[in-house]
Amino acid sequence: MSDTPSLDSPIAELCREKGMKLTGQRRTIAHVLSESDDHPDVEELYRRAMAVDPRISIATVYRTVRLFEEHGILHRRDFGGGRARYERTDDHQHYHLIDIESGRVTEFEDAALEKLLETIAARMGYDLVSRRLELFGRARSRKSKA
Amino acid sequence: MSDTPSLDSPIAELCREKGMKLTGQRRTIAHVLSESDDHPDVEELYRRAMAVDPRISIATVYRTVRLFEEHGILHRRDFGGGRARYERTDDHQHYHLIDIESGRVTEFEDAALEKLLETIAARMGYDLVSRRLELFGRARSRKSKA
DNA sequence: CTACGTGCAAAGGCTTTGCTGAAGT
DNA sequence: ACTTCAGCAAAGCCTTTGCACGTAG
Numbered sequence: 001m002s003d004t005p006s007l008d009s010p011i012a013e014l015c016r017e018k019g020m021k022l023t024g025q026r027r028t029i030a031h032v033l034s035e036s037d038d039h040p041d042v043e044e045l046y047r048r049a050m051a052v053d054p055r056i057s058i059a060t061v062y063r064t065v066r067l068f069e070e071h072g073i074l075h076r077r078d079f080g081g082g083r084a085r086y087e088r089t090d091d092h093q094h095y096h097l098i099d100i101e102s103g104r105v106t107e108f109e110d111a112a113l114e115k116l117l118e119t120i121a122a123r124m125g126y127d128l129v130s131r132r133l134e135l136f137g138r139a140r141s142r143k144s145k146a
Numbered sequence: 147m148s149d150t151p152s153l154d155s156p157i158a159e160l161c162r163e164k165g166m167k168l169t170g171q172r173r174t175i176a177h178v179l180s181e182s183d184d185h186p187d188v189e190e191l192y193r194r195a196m197a198v199d200p201r202i203s204i205a206t207v208y209r210t211v212r213l214f215e216e217h218g219i220l221h222r223r224d225f226g227g228g229r230a231r232y233e234r235t236d237d238h239q240h241y242h243l244i245d246i247e248s249g250r251v252t253e254f255e256d257a258a259l260e261k262l263l264e265t266i267a268a269r270m271g272y273d274l275v276s277r278r279l280e281l282f283g284r285a286r287s288r289k290s291k292a
Numbered sequence: 293c294t295a296c297g298t299g300c301a302a303a304g305g306c307t308t309t310g311c312t313g314a315a316g317t
Numbered sequence: 318a319c320t321t322c323a324g325c326a327a328a329g330c331c332t333t334t335g336c337a338c339g340t341a342g
Contacts, residue, residue, distance in 0.1 A: 021341055023297060042332085057299050062332060078226060080278070082306090083331065097267060100275055110266055116259055117281060121243065124254060126283030129246055132226070133279045135263060137272030167316055169322060188307080203324050208307060228331090229306065 009034035011073060011088070018071050028053045029064045039077055039085040039096075039105050079105065079134060097135040155180035157219060157234070164217050174199045175210045185223060185231040185242075185251050225251065225280060243281040 008016070011030035015022055032048040040048070046061045065086050068074040077085045079098060093114055097106045113133075121128035154162070157176035161168055178194045186194070192207045211232050214220040223231045225244060239260055243252045259279075267274035 021296065023341065025298070055299095059300075059333080060298055063297080063334095066333090078224070080224060097270055097272060099272070106270065108266065108270060110262075113262055113266065116256075116262060120254065120256055120259065121281050121283045122286075124243055124252065124283075125286050126243060126245070126281070127286055128281060128283050130282045131280065132282075134277065135267050135272070135274060136276045136278075137267045137270075137274050140268075140271050140273055167321060169316065171323070201324095205308080205325075206323055209309095209322085212308090 011068075014071075014073055015068075018073075020067070020071070024053065025049075025056050025060050026064055028056060029061060029068075033068075033074070033086075033088065036088075039079070039087045041083040041085045043083070045086065078132070095133045095135070097137055100136050100138055157214075160217075160219055161214075164219075166213065166217065170199065171195075171202050171206050172210055174202060175207060175214075179214075179220070179232075179234065182234075185225070185233045187229040187231045189229070191232065224278070241279045241281070243283055246282050246284055 008022075008027060009031040011034045012022060012027050015026060015030055020026070028049050029045065032045060032052060036045075036048070042058065042061050042065060045065065046056070046058045049056050049061060065074055065076075065084075069076050069086075072089055074086045075089050077087060077096070079085055079096065092109055094107045094109045095113070097108060098104070099106070117131055117133075118128045154168075154173060155177040157180045158168060158173050161172060161176055166172070174195050175191065178191060178198060182191075182194070188204065188207050188211060191211065192202070192204045195202050195207060211220055211222075211230075215222050215232075218235055220232045221235050223233060223242070225231055225242065238255055240253045240255045241259070243254060244250070245252070263277055263279075264274045
């Protein structure tokens with residue numbers, strides 16, 4: 001029933017490709033991550049993983065996200081609040097806008113912004129290696145967009 | 147010799163104006179902050195304060211920066227690495243560029259960037275309340291600027 | 293079979309806090 | 318004199334880690 005390893009989640013596939021040992025726990029976490037479109041923290045991942053397989057420990061979740069990050073599968077984000085949050089690595093450089101009332105995180109891209117940041121760094125004599133940018137906003141009392 | 151309270155550091159003056167009790171420790175920390183142009187973390191502030199008056203505890207430094215932050219005298223910054231860093235509150239909206247080799251932090255302002263961020267938030271239906279932006283760069287192998 | 297992963301609980305780094313003595317206004 | 322503050326050490330929160338057992342390849 002489980003001898004079709006190729007049917008694993010996309011992230012589990014990645015693990016296999018990268019040659020890491022595919023344990024039950026990793027498979028579970030990979031599955032959970034593959035299903036996640038948001039930016040869960042470890043606690044939340046632990047919860048989701050437990051829903052799939054209760055025989056998992058939070059230490060393993062910590063170890064696994066770290067491992068996945070080292071392999072370039074995940075990106076660690078810090079939106080403040082003291083806990084790291086994770087998202088799948090994405091090809092596109094993108095940023096985050098956080099709704100200060102609901103906490104909801106929305107991603108966005110902006111080529112002009114990207115270019116401007118590089119220009120600014122260059123002006124200061126630097127090559128831009130990475131950046132951290134989060135916008136915190138309050139939803140407008142929408143008149144047009146209901 | 148010390149009955150001219152008006153000769154305190156600028157930040158100590160602020161404390162007085164805001165009506166907070168001006169203890170020896172607070173005066174020391176205010177002094178240290180007034181002399182600081184960088185972005186020290188609590189540990190570093192503690193070190194600097196101790197150099198002035200060794201009878202200070204790190205708990206007091208923590209309490210004081212928190213107090214000052216609540217009174218709008220300081221801004222807490224998070225440049226990653228798990229520790230908060232502090233800087234004097236500044237009228238101008240500014241950002242930080244961190245040299246990834248030396249760790250040195252340089253401040254910069256940029257009106258166009260500011261405007262762009264607001265535009266982006268507006269486009270997404272938000273009023274921009276605050277933002278966090280740090281650029282991490284590597285100093286260019288300067289040819290012109292020695 | 294062997295190397296690596298997991299669970300548990302303890303420890304680590306930063307920050308806060310309860311309590312009692314000390315100090316500012 | 319009264320209220321607030323400081324020092325100390327303990328505790329809290331997130332994360333890492335040592336150790337003994339379990340498991341993938």
